[in-house]
Amino acid sequence: MADVVTASELRQPVPKLELRNLTVARRTTGEPIVAATDVSFEVRRGEFVCLLGPSGCGKTSILNVLAGLDPATAGQALLDGQPIAGPGPDRAVLFQEPALFPWLSVRANIELALELEGVASPERAERTNRWLAKVHLDRWAEAMPHELSAGMRQRAALARALAADPDVLLGDEPFGALDAQARELLQDEVQRVWVESEGRKTFVFVTHNVREAVVLADRVLVMSAAPGRLLEEFRIHTERPRDLDDVLVTRVVSEIHGLLMREVDASVAREMAR
Amino acid sequence: MSRARWLAKELGPPLAGIAGTVLVWAVIAAATATNAIPSPAAVWDAFVDGLRDGSIQNAAVKTLIRLAFSFAVAVGIGVALGFALALNEFARRSIRPLVVALQITPFVAWVPLAVVWFGATERAVVFVAIVGSFPAMTLATIQAIRQVPPLYERAGRTLGATGWSLYRKVIFPAALPGVVAGLQQAWGFAWKALMAGELVVAAAGTAGLGHLLGQPDQPVPTLLAALAVILVIGVAVDYLAFGQLDRRIRRRRGLLIET
Numbered sequence: 001m002a003d004v005v006t007a008s009e010l011r012q013p014v015p016k017l018e019l020r021n022l023t024v025a026r027r028t029t030g031e032p033i034v035a036a037t038d039v040s041f042e043v044r045r046g047e048f049v050c051l052l053g054p055s056g057c058g059k060t061s062i063l064n065v066l067a068g069l070d071p072a073t074a075g076q077a078l079l080d081g082q083p084i085a086g087p088g089p090d091r092a093v094l095f096q097e098p099a100l101f102p103w104l105s106v107r108a109n110i111e112l113a114l115e116l117e118g119v120a121s122p123e124r125a126e127r128t129n130r131w132l133a134k135v136h137l138d139r140w141a142e143a144m145p146h147e148l149s150a151g152m153r154q155r156a157a158l159a160r161a162l163a164a165d166p167d168v169l170l171g172d173e174p175f176g177a178l179d180a181q182a183r184e185l186l187q188d189e190v191q192r193v194w195v196e197s198e199g200r201k202t203f204v205f206v207t208h209n210v211r212e213a214v215v216l217a218d219r220v221l222v223m224s225a226a227p228g229r230l231l232e233e234f235r236i237h238t239e240r241p242r243d244l245d246d247v248l249v250t251r252v253v254s255e256i257h258g259l260l261m262r263e264v265d266a267s268v269a270r271e272m273a274r
Numbered sequence: 275m276s277r278a279r280w281l282a283k284e285l286g287p288p289l290a291g292i293a294g295t296v297l298v299w300a301v302i303a304a305a306t307a308t309n310a311i312p313s314p315a316a317v318w319d320a321f322v323d324g325l326r327d328g329s330i331q332n333a334a335v336k337t338l339i340r341l342a343f344s345f346a347v348a349v350g351i352g353v354a355l356g357f358a359l360a361l362n363e364f365a366r367r368s369i370r371p372l373v374v375a376l377q378i379t380p381f382v383a384w385v386p387l388a389v390v391w392f393g394a395t396e397r398a399v400v401f402v403a404i405v406g407s408f409p410a411m412t413l414a415t416i417q418a419i420r421q422v423p424p425l426y427e428r429a430g431r432t433l434g435a436t437g438w439s440l441y442r443k444v445i446f447p448a449a450l451p452g453v454v455a456g457l458q459q460a461w462g463f464a465w466k467a468l469m470a471g472e473l474v475v476a477a478a479g480t481a482g483l484g485h486l487l488g489q490p491d492q493p494v495p496t497l498l499a500a501l502a503v504i505l506v507i508g509v510a511v512d513y514l515a516f517g518q519l520d521r522r523i524r525r526r527r528g529l530l531i532e533t
Contacts, residue, residue: 069428089434099429102527103447112443116434146528164434 014081015042016168016202017066021075024061035061036228038075041221045167046199050213051206052256053223054264059206062228063172066204067093079168089117092161094174098153100145106156107132107141110163117164131159135189151182155189162193169194171205175212187215191240210256214249215242222259225267232259288513312495317502320495329486330503337468337482338507340396344403345464351404352411352460353453359412360419361441370416377409381470389475399471399482406467411460418452419445451523458516465508 022039025032036058043049051059064070065077068087077084079091087093100109110131114124132138135155145153154174161169171190175183194203207213213220220234234256238248296314303313312320324330355373359366384405388398422445430444472484486492486500524530 067432069431087428087431087434089432091432093429093432095425095429097425099425101426101429101444101447102529103450103523113433116430116439116443144526144528160433 015078016045016047016080017043017204018078018081019062019065019075020078022062022065022072022077023074024058024065024070025073026058026061027070032073034058034073034227036223039223039228039230040075041230041233043202043204045202046197048194048203048216048218049205050217050220051204051223052210052213052220052260053208053228054225054260054267055208056226057223057228058226059208059223059228060172063093063170063204063206066168067091067170069093089164090166091168091170092164092166094154094157094161094169094171096173096176098145098150098157100153100157100160102145105142105144106137106148109145109156110160113160113163119164127163131163134193135159149182151178151185154178154182154186158186158189158193167200167202169201169203171203171207173207174205176207176209183212187212188241191216191242195240210253210260211244211249214253214256215244220252220256222256222263224263231263309494312498316495317498320493321499321502324496324499330483330500333481333483333486333500334503334507337472337484340400340403340472340482341464341468344400344468345407345461347400348404348408348460348464349411349457352408352456353415355408356412356415356456357419357441357446360416366416370413373409373412376405377413381406381467382474384467385471385474388471394475399468399475402471402475403464403468406470407460407464410463411456414456414459415449415453418449418456421452422448451520451527451529454516454520454523458512458520461512461516462508465504469504 019039019041023037024035026035035056039058039062041049051062053059061070065072066079066084068084068091100106101112104112107128110128111124114127119127129138129141132141135158137152137156137159140148140152140156145156148156157174175186178186190203190205194201203216205213205216207216214234214236217236220236222231222234223229224231234252236242236249236252238246242249244250300314303311321330355369359370359373381402384402385398388401392398392401426444426448427440430440435444468482469484469487472482473488483500483504487497487504521530
């Protein structure tokens with residue numbers, strides 16, 4: 001079931017991630033464009049949250065601030081109560097494109113993540129093999145990234161992101177460029193990894209795909225059109241693994257769809273009125 | 275693919291180019307019939323004579339030793355300087371124009387200066403070759419590093435790469451194809467600069483291939499034979515060393531379209 005979350009429901013003292021009145025400008029060649037404005041939300045440890053919104057609403061900019069790749073223009077972004085100063089191996093990122101290093105084999109890409117984390121060589125090999133098996137790429141370990149399909153590449157990127165055992169996984173529309181089958185497979189794998197972590201890992205994914213958000217997340221934060229604000233939160237209580245045809249899932253999906261359509265209409269009307 | 279077919283595919287086009295050139299040359303030589311344009315056969319005879327008396331081999335060995343040394347030094351300087359300038363904006367903006375200035379300085383302009391500084395010696399010739407080729411290597415390295423897609427840098431940073439490890443593990447490997455292109459350019463420049471140096475600085479013991487070009491009493495066929503040797507070595511090294519290295523790197527990264 002979905003319902004609007006109230007502040008009193010968030011009882012944990014220090015959230016894993018927190019945004020306080022975050023405003024973030026997108027870097028452009030000309031005037032900076034405000035991508036998202038006055039966004040506040042908390043993500044508890046072990047939660048799976050999806051940021052959902054029309055394109056240009058600043059969800060990727062927010063994610064980049066959480067990753068520590070870009071600074072906040074105003075407001076604060078906190079990790080475990082501390083301001084985020086830069087990227088760190090405690091927060092892995094799945095990018096829109098797989099971002100595997102093309103000069104390294106699949107295995108070497110994963111091993112590099114462990115090496116940068118200071119994992120000793122024999123353990124590196126062992127953990128790499130474990131992750132290769134987890135994402136079903138054992139047979140492709142020695143392949144170069146360009147030899148893989150798009151879905152396999154994103155699976156390898158998932159293994160690379162998670163190999164060093166980060167607390168947080170940030171996903172920037174990581175399945176946006178995949179075909180339907182590959183996307184479903186990856187959604188399943190991501191859910192499995194998250195469930196297996198038994199509340200230790202916090203996932204924040206950005207998407208414009210309503211069904212994807214509802215299938216993946218505990219909470220879906222819906223954003224307005226640019227400049228993005230938080231419109232509403234939806235809680236998804238359905239058991240995992242979730243079925244896209246599940247009645248409850250379908251109902252939340254159409255509810256969010258309706259909200260987004262009204263938002264897009266309103267923003268178009270605002271544009272026309274100018 | 276069978277070995278014979280591979281060879282035909284590999285060597286067919288360049289051999290066709292050479293054959294065509296020689297053919298056009300032979301036609302022009304026959305049509306003009308002057309001493310200034312000797313026929314390919316006359317040049318071939320001069321080449322064989324040069325091999326017999328050992329002058330071509332001796333000169334080639336001397337030149338290649340110099341070239342190997344100069345090229346290695348130029349690449350070392352160029353990669354290190356290019357890397358430093360790519361990383362530091364202040365240094366880049368203050369020093370890059372000077373490197374560009376060196377790059378557009380004609381090689382011959384260095385020769386008199388080199389002779390003043392080092393005398394008509396081995397060192398003068400090597401200096402000209404180094405100063406003529408390291409700017410190209412430097413500029414190519416700067417370019418290669420600045421063209422690394424930001425996505426790789428961002429991915430590297432989220433994986434925990436910082437400072438030196440980011441450069442060593444991510445930026446430099448990502449820039450490698452551009453650095454190899456720089457090797458190819460620097461190789462061409464080193465060759466040309468060395469020939470300019472050898473051509474002018476003709477003291478005892480410095481006689482290389484360039485020297486064979488610079489003797490006023492040299493018969494034209496001998497001169498052209500020396501020039502042909504220079505070109506063949508230059509092209510062969512470019513093709514066999516850098517060309518193959520470039521293809522291997524690009525194939526590994528999926529940047530080479532196989533036909």
